[in-house]
Amino acid sequence: MKFFIDTANLDQIKEAQELGVLDGVTTNPSLMAKEGITGKDNIYKHYKKICDIVDGDVSAEVISTDFEGMVKEGEELAELHEQIIVKVPMIKEGIKAIKYFSDNGIKTNCTLVFSAGQALLAAKAGATYVSPFIGRLDDISTDGLNLIAEIRLIYDNYGFETEILAASVRHTMHVLECAKIGADVMTGPLSSIEGLLKHPLTDIGLEKFLADYKKGNQ
Numbered sequence: 001m002k003f004f005i006d007t008a009n010l011d012q013i014k015e016a017q018e019l020g021v022l023d024g025v026t027t028n029p030s031l032m033a034k035e036g037i038t039g040k041d042n043i044y045k046h047y048k049k050i051c052d053i054v055d056g057d058v059s060a061e062v063i064s065t066d067f068e069g070m071v072k073e074g075e076e077l078a079e080l081h082e083q084i085i086v087k088v089p090m091i092k093e094g095i096k097a098i099k100y101f102s103d104n105g106i107k108t109n110c111t112l113v114f115s116a117g118q119a120l121l122a123a124k125a126g127a128t129y130v131s132p133f134i135g136r137l138d139d140i141s142t143d144g145l146n147l148i149a150e151i152r153l154i155y156d157n158y159g160f161e162t163e164i165l166a167a168s169v170r171h172t173m174h175v176l177e178c179a180k181i182g183a184d185v186m187t188g189p190l191s192s193i194e195g196l197l198k199h200p201l202t203d204i205g206l207e208k209f210l211a212d213y214k215k216g217n218q
């Protein structure tokens with residue numbers, strides 16, 4: 001399972017990278033705005049900075065909603081750095097753009113996916129990644145994890161190569177459950193990854209080991 005971090009904050013990206021288990025980064029226009037990154041030039045520079053920190057894929061989202069605009073923007077984004085994955089919304093024009101990018105060797109992440117039907121369409125169009133937003137479904141009393149399971153079943157039935165990128169992950173149990181279901185990737189906050197570290201018996205055990213060592217080595 002690949003671990004992506006869902007942020008545009010460079011310090012958090014560095015911290016996750018230093019942990020040694022980071023496979024990529026996802027961003028979106030809201031995350032860029034949260035970091036105060038505005039204006040096309042600054043936004044593009046920021047994507048390059050992120051690519052310089054991480055070794056893996058970096059999703060950069062198009063703002064256009066028409067086919068021509070998405071293609072122009074996506075080609076510009078893909079030119080920025082070889083690690084850039086063009087993030088395209090799950091709308092009719094987006095599907096056309098994903099098909100175009102797929103035919104032209106540009107990798108994509110189909111975002112804002114909330115149903116298995118949408119995920120099927122993204123795979124048919126040749127998306128590299130599909131991003132079902134599990135946290136936002138949970139927020140409206142709908143089982144986000146069940147959507148991951150449905151998409152896994154459909155993709156396995158037909159051998160689709162599109163990777164399931166569980167997005168809108170909010171906490172560590174989301175990560176674990178996605179791993180059990182077989183999501184290829186998860187993207188969430190650093191806390192959702194660091195939560196995997198924690199167990200009180202580890203802390204108690206280490207304290208005892210160190211105390212016993214100290215007793216015998218004074």
Ligand code: E4P
Nearest residue numbers: 006026027028135136167168
């Ligand atoms: C996915 O790529 C999105 O950036 C993200 O996971 C959305 O998460 P949120 O629902 O926590 O905003």
